[in-house]
Amino acid sequence: MANTKTFSREEVAKHDTEDDLWIIIDAKVYDLTRFKNLHPGGVAALLEEDIPGQDATEAFYGLHRHEVLERPQYKRLQIGVIEGEEPQLYGKVNGEISEVPYAEPTWLTPGYHSPYFTEGHREFQKVVRMFFDDHVYPDAQASLFLISLWAYLTSHTLQLRELDGKRPSQEVFDKMAEVNLHAMRMGPGKHLKGLKLMNGLVKPEEFDYFHELIVNQEMVRCGARGYGDGLLSGCVIGLPPVLNFGSPELKARIVPDILKGKKFICLAVSEAHAGSDVFGLQTTATKTEDGKHWIISGNKKWITNGVFADYFTVGCKTEDGFTVILVERSEGLETKPIKTAYSASAGTAYVTFDKVKVPVENTLGEEGGGIFVMLSNFNHERWVLCCCSARSQRLLIDECMKWTAQRQAFNKPLNTQPVVRAKLAAMIARTEGIQAWLENLTYQMCNMSYKEQANKLAGQLAFLKMYSTRCAAESAADAVQLFGGRGVTQTGMGRFIEHYHRAVPFDSLLGGAEDVLADLGVRQAMRGMPKNTRL
Ligand code: HEM
Incomplete structure (x- = not known):
């Protein structure tokens, strides 16, 4: 509970020395006398001439996120509120729709309409x-x-x-x-x-x-x-091949526990040698003499959730070409974490298979038909990545709009500078464009059969993903410029920007690298060119 004792501004003004140091932030009164020596920003900052005994709201929000005041160890520094005044400022409110312009897609913005959302x-x-x-x-x-x-x-x-x-x-x-x-x-x-x-x-x-x-x-x-x-991103890409191509027995045995979050699955295709080039894969699966088992040997790299997965949907080289097999964590299968630019929470793994024995009933789809199993997965994976990229760019807008409004430089908010506004404009335009395209393609998905989606949307989704992640990288770089040093600092005001900027290349690679997707989209378009058209 916040302390509701009341003080007048005059009373607070009397506590203006190093040994008796009170300040006001948004009508709340804080006693920093004992805290000052522990202040992460140092004592001197708190003793600047316009701080002790005074309203430090603007100074505070130019340097701290609102969440600082909500941390229990700092909340208790509040000793009361200013008489007759109510705190007005707030940070994150659970469930709330952001009122920051463009921080939400139009369908969630009051007064706007959507043909898609009911x-x-x-x-x-x-x-x-x-x-x-x-x-x-x-x-x-x-x-x-x-x-x-x-x-x-x-x-x-x-x-x-x-x-x-x-x-x-x-x-x-x-x-x-x-x-x-x-x-x-x-x-x-x-x-x-x-x-x-x-x-x-x-x-x-x-x-x-x-x-x-x-x-x-x-x-x-x-x-x-x-x-x-x-x-469970691993599940989003690792489970569909089981759902779509697994035998009824296999599904009945493993799917319920996966959907209950009790067991974990991942997709294991890329390799150190071959990236996602499935025809270059070197992990082999050979049949035992009695034909009842596969023996799998090889390695897989960059396997999201692999560290903690119980099941692995594995792309293997077989006699007939390329086959997808569901492998359970068992003797001969080992995982070790790979350190990447983002948190190890993702469980990114290097997976080794040393003569792992797997029943042939675990084959997903036809033997030699693995490419079809994989391809049928890609559209959905890329679409998910587009959804995520479009929305995460809104977070950048939310952060940058707030920061450039509350941060003063040269005695003016940052957003009074045309060059700052130009960056915000580009960020907003990119994000609006991506979301509009995404909603259109989502509508197509709702109205096309799976086969039609595969034919008609592979190119569109490849382009949208390429475009989304290129925009994301540009907006991340712009956001860093707006936040300055804070945009490359893991704590404090710019922590979301630093994190986003560091992690944004993941989106540009997962589910297909930008250049590969761009090329795929154009090759599809070339195939669709009418034979008899001329300039
Ligand atoms: C209730 C009052 C305050 C609390 C609890 C507090 C707490 C903190 C914390 C936790 C940090 C570390 C950075 C972060 O997590 O954001 C910090 C940094 C800092 N604080 Fe405070 N602070 C308070 C008031 C003030 C005031 C009034 C000033 C004066 C303008 C000030 C100046 C600074 C500065 C200059 C930094 C370093 C910022 C940076 O490295 O970017 N603080 N403070």
Whole structure:
């Protein structure tokens, strides 16, 4: 409970010395007398001539995020409020729609209309946002807070998650499973049958790609990229081949526990030698003499969630070409973490297979038909990445609009500078363009058969993903310029910007590198050129 004792501004003004140091921030009175020597920004900052005994609101918000005041160790510095005044400023409010212009897509902005989102989608969005704010954000940011504390206490920038390789808390997986979020992230389909989605808010047969878009876009608001992948990105790409190509027995045995968040699965295709070039893969699967088992040997690299996965959907070289096989963690299979630019929470692994024995019943799809199994996965994976990229660029807008309004330089807010506004303009235009294109393609997905999607949308989605991640990189670089040194500092005002800028290349690589996707899109378009057209 905040301290509600009241003081007049005159009374506060009397406490203006080093040994008796009070300040006002947003009508709240703080006694910093004992805290000053512990202040991370040093004593001198608190003794500047316009601080002791005075209203330090502007000075404070130019240097700190609002969340600083909400940390328990600092909250208790508040001794009261100014008589007859109410605090006006706030930071993150769970479930809230941001009022910052362009920080939300138009369909969530009051007064705007959408041809795509129904009342049902709107209700769903509210509940999903509250869910992620209540249950996921604190877990994601707990790790970031510990990272900050670690950095502060040790003067190192090591990430705790990177040190201990911890994944998101099991309670978070369990909570997500309770409302069937893991299942919803697989998209609309038979796997939802009989499930209560978001406590029955949406009927399984009514769940569409716009619901799934909402889940993806709300999830990335936790602002932690590695942690976000730790929240079972491996399952989003590793489970569909099982759902679509696994035998009924295999599905009955492994899928329920995966969707309940009790067991974990990942996709293991890329290799140190071959990247995602499936025809260059060197992991082999050969049949035992009795034909009942595969023996798998080789290695896989950059496998998201591999560190903690129980199941691996593995691309293998077989006699007939390329085959996808579901491998259970067993003798001969080992995983070790790979240190990447984002948190080890994602469980990125190097996986080695040393004569791992797998029943042939675990084959997914036809022997030699692996390329079809893989290709059928790509569109959805890329679309998910587009949803996430589009939404995470809104976080940049939210951060940059607030920062440039509250930060003063040369005695004026940053946003009074035309060059700053030009960067904001570019950021906003890119993000609006991506979201509009994404909503269009999502609508096509809702109205096309799976086969039509594969034919008509592979190019579109490849282009959208390429465009989204190029825009994301440009906006991240612009945001760093706006935040200056803070944009490359892991703690404090610019921590989200630093994190975003460091993690943004992941989006540009996962699910297909930008140049590869660009080329794929154009090659598809070339194939569709009418034979008889001339200039
Ligand atoms: C309730 C009052 C205050 C608390 C709890 C507080 C706390 C903190 C904390 C935790 C930091 C580390 C950076 C971060 O986490 O954002 C910090 C940095 C800093 N604080 Fe304060 N502070 C307070 C008031 C002030 C005031 C009134 C000033 C004077 C303008 C000030 C000046 C600074 C400066 C210059 C830094 C370093 C900023 C940077 O490295 O970017 N602080 N403070």
